Amino acid sequence: xxxxxxxxxxxxEIKSEEKALLKFKSTAETMGHxxxxxxxxxxxRISDYDTLFIRATTDxxxxxxxxxxxxxxxxxKVIDDPHSIRTCSNKVILHDIFQxxxxxxxxxxxxxxxxxxxxxxxxxxxxxxxxIIKTPYTRFSSHVEKASNIAEFIEISRHLLRxxxxxxxxxxxxxxxxxxxxxxxxxxxxxxxxxxPKGGWKVKSKINGKNVWGETIAVSRDTIxxxxxxxxxxxxxHIGTGLYGxxxxxxxxxxxxxEINDNPSIYDGFEDVIDNDIYEKIISELVS
Amino acid sequence: xIIVSEEEDDSDSNxxxxxxxxxxxxxxxxxxxxxxxxxxxYVSAHAETFGVEVxxxxxxxxxxxxxxxxxxxxxRNGIRTNEYRLITSVKSEFxxxxxxxxxxxxxxxxxxxxxxxxxxxxMIKRMSMGARFPVSLHPLTGEVHEIVQMFxxxxxxxxxxxxxxxYEVFNIxxxxxxxxxxxxxxxxxxxxxAIKKEVKWDIVHDKMHEIKQGH
Numbered sequence: 149x150x151x152x153x154x155x156x157x158x159x160x161e162i163k164s165e166e167k168a169l170l171k172f173k174s175t176a177e178t179m180g181h182x183x184x185x186x187x188x189x190x191x192x193r194i195s196d197y198d199t200l201f202i203r204a205t206t207d208x209x210x211x212x213x214x215x216x217x218x219x220x221x222x223x224x225k226v227i228d229d230p231h232s233i234r235t236c237s238n239k240v241i242l243h244d245i246f247q248x249x250x251x252x253x254x255x256x257x258x259x260x261x262x263x264x265x266x267x268x269x270x271x272x273x274x275x276x277x278x279x280i281i282k283t284p285y286t287r288f289s290s291h292v293e294k295a296s297n298i299a300e301f302i303e304i305s306r307h308l309l310r311x312x313x314x315x316x317x318x319x320x321x322x323x324x325x326x327x328x329x330x331x332x333x334x335x336x337x338x339x340x341x342x343x344x345p346k347g348g349w350k351v352k353s354k355i356n357g358k359n360v361w362g363e364t365i366a367v368s369r370d371t372i373x374x375x376x377x378x379x380x381x382x383x384x385x386h387i388g389t390g391l392y393g394x395x396x397x398x399x400x401x402x403x404x405x406x407e408i409n410d411n412p413s414i415y416d417g418f419e420d421v422i423d424n425d426i427y428e429k430i431i432s433e434l435v436s
Numbered sequence: 437x438i439i440v441s442e443e444e445d446d447s448d449s450n451x452x453x454x455x456x457x458x459x460x461x462x463x464x465x466x467x468x469x470x471x472x473x474x475x476x477x478y479v480s481a482h483a484e485t486f487g488v489e490v491x492x493x494x495x496x497x498x499x500x501x502x503x504x505x506x507x508x509x510x511x512r513n514g515i516r517t518n519e520y521r522l523i524t525s526v527k528s529e530f531x532x533x534x535x536x537x538x539x540x541x542x543x544x545x546x547x548x549x550x551x552x553x554x555x556x557x558x559m560i561k562r563m564s565m566g567a568r569f570p571v572s573l574h575p576l577t578g579e580v581h582e583i584v585q586m587f588x589x590x591x592x593x594x595x596x597x598x599x600x601x602x603y604e605v606f607n608i609x610x611x612x613x614x615x616x617x618x619x620x621x622x623x624x625x626x627x628x629x630a631i632k633k634e635v636k637w638d639i640v641h642d643k644m645h646e647i648k649q650g651h
Contacts, residue, residue, distance in 0.1 A: 188570055191504065191522050208472045211570060214504050214539070217495075221508065234494055240478065244485040248458070260452060284473060313475060314455075 149435045151176050151183045152190075152197040154215050156204040167416035168427075169203060175427040181435055191215050199225040199434045206233045206411045207285065225434055228410040232390045236410040239316045240284045246405065249386050252379065253405045254280075254319040254397070261309050268298055271317055280318040283308050287409075289352035294320060321404060325362070326351060327396040329372070329380040330412060330419060330426065332433055333389045336380060338423045339372050341365045342395070366421035376403050383408055391430060439644055440479050441466035443637055446644045451475040459486035464647060466640065468610050469629035470497045471544070476629075492607045500606045500627045503537045503572040510624050513605040515598075517624050518616070520574045524567040526557045533576035535614070536560065537626050540569035544628060547614055549576065574625050578618030584630045586610050587643040591636060598622040609643075610635055 153172065160166045169185070176183035184197075188211045194200065200219040206212040206228050217230040235241055246253045255275050259267075271279065281304050283291040291308065295301035301317075308315055323344065330338035343362035347355045351362050380394050383405060393412025397404045413419065420426055438461050440454045441447035447466065449457075455478055463483040467476030470492065477497060483490035492500075499505045503520070510517045521530070522539065532553045538546035540563075550559050563571045583592040587610075588603035590596050595615060602613065602624070612634065614626035 189522075189524055191570065208498060209540075211539070213498065214502055217498065217502075217505055218508060221512075230495065230498070234481075234498070238473075238481070241481050241485060244482055248485055258455070313473060314478065 149181045149198040150196070151181050151431070151434055152186045152194060152200050152219075153183060154200060154202045154204050154212060155185050155187065157187075159203055162415070164415040164417050165413075168414050168420065171416060171420075171427050172201070172203075172431065176431045176434075179428070179431055179435075181431065183431075188215075191218065194219050194224070195222040197224060200227070201430070201434055202226070202228050202411060205287070207237045207287075208234050212411075225436070227391050227430070227434060229388060229390055232388045232392070232410040235387050236392065236408055237287075238284045239282050239286060239407065240314055242407055243316050245386055249383075251383050251386075251405055252402055254321050256316055256318040259305060259315045259317045260313070261305070263302060268301065271301070272298065275317065275319040278320045280320050281305055281308060282316045282318065283312045284314065284316070285312070289350045292350060294349060320349075321397045321399060321406075322349070323397045323399070325365075326406060327376060327394075327398060327403070328364075328412070328419070329376065329394040329396060330369075330414075331380055331384045331392045331394065332429055334381050334384050336369045336372055336377055337426050337429050338419050339367045339369045340419055341367060364415075364418040366419060366423070368422045373403075379403050379405065391433075437462045437464055437647070439464045439466065439648065441644070442468070442475070443640070446641055446648070451479050454479055455482050459483050459488050462489040464491050464609070464644075466609050466644065468632045468635050470608065470611075471501060471629055472498070474629075491609065496607045500608050500611065501629075503539050503626055504570075506606075506624070506627050507572070509605065515601060515605060515624050516621060518575050518577060520572050520625075522570040523560065523573055524564045524570055526560055530556065530573060532556060535574040535576055535580065535616075535625055536563055537572040537574070537614075538563045538569065539572050540565060546628075547580075547626060549580065551576075572626075576616070578616035578623060580625075581615050581617060583613050583615060584610070584634050584636070585613055586636060586639045589636075589639050589643075591634070595622050598624075610640065 173183040202212050204212045219226045278294050278296040281293050286292050293304045295304050325341040325343040328340040328342050342351045345353050345360040345362040384392050393409045395406040439447045440449045465479045470476035480490050499509050507517050507520050533551040536548045585599040588600040590599040611627050612630040616623040
């Protein structure tokens with residue numbers, strides 16, 4: 149089969165990401181398929197391929213969404229499909245999905261910019277202090293801020309509301325790491341711990357003015373706790389059958405999902421260290 | 437059916453109130469702007485999360501507002517378009533005059549008419565933000581019109597049959613369409629949010645009333 153892999157130039161800037169992309173290519177070729185990197189200038193010829201794998205950053209506003217939807221309409225198998233992109237890219241929609249389906253997650257509310265005493269007081273009363281404020285389009289820990297008091301909340305939210313109509317305000321759950329559960333077709337295909345860097349409070353933290361990423365430690369998927377596995381698979385089923393990465397906090401009160409991402413990072417030497425068959429599994433899914 | 441509208445006359449809910457409630461009934465979402473991350477979009481997304489039918493749904497919104505998706509869907513459904521190209525830089529086969537539409541997340545009302553070949557490279561460079569995003573290039577073959585479509589009705593009598601067909605295919609209650617009119621009829625080039633004051637709200641209210649009576 150002819151596999152198209154939609155990428156942008158930045159996907160080749162980090163060595164470990166480039167190596168992972170080349171592993172996808174060599175795995176596909178070993179399995180008897182062609183695998184071609186395509187770019188935004190190639191969007192119009194997507195119907196020349198049998199299947200599409202997107203590795204460029206996805207968002208409904210991006211070129212990745214356009215190629216995903218065109219490919220779907222031409223009948224190609226697509227990872228990431230347009231529905232998954234629309235759902236996972238938007239934290240407001242995820243908030244709705246978590247609430248409707250009783251997904252265990254930190255307490256959260258939507259904030260539209262009503263600064264009345266009743267609303268602001270209610271937020272801190274129900275979520276505690278500090279709170280996390282996110283824009284709908286946050287990714288890689290960007291546009292996620294922590295407010296430790298009402299004054300900070302007002303300042304941060306006013307700033308973020310300049311570009312967003314609504315914000316997600318979430319209970320802060322302290323942890324040393326987030327579980328990252330990699331899911332494909334509603335099965336766990338890899339498991340990692342994404343550590344919070346020392347002195348920070350999220351996986352990519354600003355420390356002394358510099359962006360610092362925490363360590364990634366791969367863990368065998370066979371060791372996943374049944375509770376975490378059930379929770380992850382249950383949530384992924386509410387989105388679709390694609391490739392997802394869930395971020396989950398482990399607390400004294402059980403596991404709590406922070407978010408589910410389409411287009412999860414897969415870097416050589418990170419997510420693939422223990423369960424290194426993830427390349428084969430993804431290619432097999434693309435050509436199934 | 438629940439009618440959610442930014443114009444509160446005749447509607448059952450305004451968008452902000454609607455977004456705070458669970459949804460159990462089908463939804464008609466009336467808004468002049470359904471762009472991603474705007475209220476019009478969130479109303480449809482909220483309804484979809486609750487598994488109810490909504491007009492327009494999020495797929496329909498994105499299909500109408502992203503130019504290449506609009507063009508492909510129109511072609512598949514027999515709506516006349518002209519041969520558009522997605523480009524990030526000038527190629528020799530493109531000649532002015534052309535219409536250009538930005539395909540980036542940041543721009544609205546992006547149409548540019550370029551009437552000379554020498555101006556094309558600079559305009560494409562600017563609209564593609566230095567080749568970061570594609571630009572949709574359409575040949576200019578007729579007279580360009582901007583019309584507002586409301587439930588198939590049009591602000592331009594000449595395009596009434598066209599807007600009726602557009603609404604049947606795209607299911608967007610209110611939008612602005614960029615079209616060209618030539619000897620062969622109406623050619624679709626682009627769809628974007630209408631400006632609120634351009635919408636004939638009396639037509640919208642009549643349609644809402646008809647739909648309510650029908651339910």
